[in-house]
Amino acid sequence: KDVIHSTLTLYIGDVISRRVYATETYELRGVGTSETRAFVNAFSQLNGKNQKLQKFVDKGAKKVLDYFNKEYPVLIKQAEAASALRSYDEALSYLALVPECCVGYDEVSKVMLSIYSKYVDYESQMLLAQARAAWGASPDEYGAEKALALLAMIDPSASCYGEASKLM
Secondary structure (H helix, E strand, O other): OEEEEEEEEEEEEEOOOOEEEEEEEEEEEEEEOOHHHHHHHHHOOOOOOOHHHHHHHHHHHHHHHHHHHHHHHHHHHHHHHHHHOOOHHHHHHHHHOOOOOOOOHHHHHHHHHHHHHHHHHHHHHHHHHHHHHHHHHOOOHHHHHHHHHHHOOOOOOOOOHHHHHHHO
16 A cells, blocks of 8 residues: 655745735645555545635635735736837736726726727728738739738728728
8 A cells, every 4th residue: 555645735826926815735645555546545635625725715715806906906007008008918918817806897897998999909000001001012913912911900990990991
């Protein structure tokens, strides 16, 4: 028979920001007919009925929610700053961190939609400029084909869609 006696530490945290919300250490012991079976028996102690594990998860979830309830205005400011620099992916990633159950989620959603709209407009303007350049450089079948491929990628909700349709 194999016997396992080990310590396992679990963390609830954010790897990117290196923030830890909760930690808990467990003594694991297991016996089995093989080393693998002993590990399985040791880890089977950590299941949904384990009170210590339930408290750990509840405590971690509460701390995560408390953090976002308090820090969502900071994330909005970071997103707006990134958006002003046309780093739309970065801006949206800040806002996507905020969970739906956060008290500021409605405000975050509005800012997210606004930034996404700016992103769509900016990308569409770039495509329109590229299409105009392609047509201007080669006002023939080849240039038209290249311009059309670029124009086809412009989002219909973009503010420049009317201009793109005219060029098309």
